[in-house]
Amino acid sequence: MKLDPTVMRTMCKEDYRVLAAVELGMKTHDLVPAQLCMQIAKLRHGGANKVMSGLLRDKLLSHDRSKGYDGYRLTNSGYDILALRNLFQRGVVAAIGDKIGIGKESDVYIAANKEGKQLVLKIHRLGRTSFRAVRNKRDYLMKGKDNQATSWLFMSRLSALKEFAFMKALHDVGYPTPAPLAHSRHIVAMSLVRGSPLYQVRARNEVSVQQAESIYEQSVTLAARLARHGLVHCDLNEFNLMVDLSGIQNKLNPSEDVGGHYVRSSGAVVRGPGALSHHAVLGRDTGPDGTSLVDGTGEVVTEEPVAATERLANGDPVPIVTLIDFPQMVSTKHPNAKELYERDVECLIKFFSNKLNCVSGDGDDDMREGWRWEDVAPEAGGGGGGGGGKGGGDAAKDAEGRLDGELRASGFSEDSSRRDLELYYFDKYGKVEEGEEGGEGEEEEEGGGDEDEDEDEDEDEDEDEEEEEEAPDLVETDASATFQDL
Ligand code: ADP
Ligand code: MG
Secondary structure (H helix, E strand, C coil): CCCCHHHHHCCCHHHHHHHHHHHHHCCCCCCEEHHHHHHHHCCCHHHHHHHHHHHHHCCCEEEECCCCCCEEEECHHHHHHHHHHHHHHCCCCCEEEEEEEECCCEEEEEEECCCCEEEEEEEECCCCCCCHHHHHCHHHHCCCCCCHHHHHHHHHHHHHHHHHHHHHHHHHCCCCCCCEEEEECCEEEECCCCCEEHHHHHHCCCCCHHHHHHHHHHHHHHHHHHHHCCEECCCCCCCCEEEECCCCEECCCCCCCCCCCEECCCCEECCCCCCCCECEECCCCCCCCCCCCCCCCCCCCCCCEECCCCECCCCCECCEEEECCCCCCEECCCCCHHHHHHHHHHHHHHHHHHHCCCCCCCCCCHHHCCCCHHHHCHHHCCCCCCCCCCCCCCCCHHHHCCCHHHHCCECCCCCHHHHHHHHHHHHHHCCCCCCCCCCCCCCCCCCCCCCCCCCCCCCCCCCCCCCCCCCCCCCCCCCCCCHHHC
């Protein structure tokens, strides 16, 4: 799905107010009556038609008369714009660049903040692929209403919220994850991770056997450490491990990109590997006044990279492995946790033995020593507390103990919307099948995704007024929400 933030340059306060009103209305209405939109948005009747038709023209709203009344829904784009606006107003993001990743459940974009430093936006898009369990339980999921489109928006939001909460909890105790910066609705903002997903690194044949061994060791150690903390990743494979073979670290924050790349107020990247890409600047202000990007050629680098990297015995830099993609994680108390954990570890062993030839064959049982469920899971007497043992990681940092209870990871939750999300992910990641690759290479184009459509009504030109007053953010503003806040 294409994200076009340029409409934001001409949007005014009333436009955002109406979008937020439709969003709020959709919590209770599949199709939000025009009158209710006006009421929530507190728009004078005269101005309303013009605002509505502008939003329809830009495909931020869709219009439907099938229920015998004039009704509106937010489109995916409308939801994107609301979330972006919120992140923009909070100073998290000031420009959007190229799409850098397409997962099964997301679109991932490079972006930049108002200092011009690049970051990443992961836009959760649930409902894009097929998922039988959720569909079979449709009545339950949709709570008896025919509001499938609505549910995907809110499920995407829930997924982003969960991802943010998990990333933050893990990052806080020293896991190598991207730095979680903020979230709004279905978008998570995080630091840009240097390097590439492991499957790409492997495809480019760049990695030495020694480096591959190190990546393997770090990866299974992560799986075990998570289990000691009471968590299973459930999609731990070459698509969700980012690898930086240069081994160059950021002194202040090892998981954050080194030095960063900066964007000029024109939107062009001026430094770093993304130097050819272009960023669409959000908002209308381009002056150096805090609402716009600054020229990144200046001395804005705050984090010094460590020049001397750690080296392996053969002299190669120790690769830096970063774990990404958290919304499907579950607690080790989940009824299927053992199988899910074992699948994660087996997937890794298979990849490293078959594709990178750096560990012995996947039938070799010795190599599982120290990483068995019994060795690591608190439920199986495997310790807990994250520290100690072969996969223990940094015991001092892990002294906090279990994280799953704190996060109310799946398997704990009694809350129905969280269970919906669990059901969704369980259908996608939960089935442990023989010969499964666990990958995300293929994408099924089926089902649930609502699409932007409808373009009736007359067209009006927007006046280009300057409106920087706070637009109502009726649903969500809290940057530090945790999973408990759902
Ligand atoms: P999905 O849940 O859809 O699989 P992921 O979180 O795995 O989404 O992200 C998809 C792709 O986007 C990744 O494989 C990676 O290439 C890229 N990506 C995600 N997060 C980052 C990040 N913080 N820095 C750099 N690239 C990222
Ligand atoms: Mg992924």
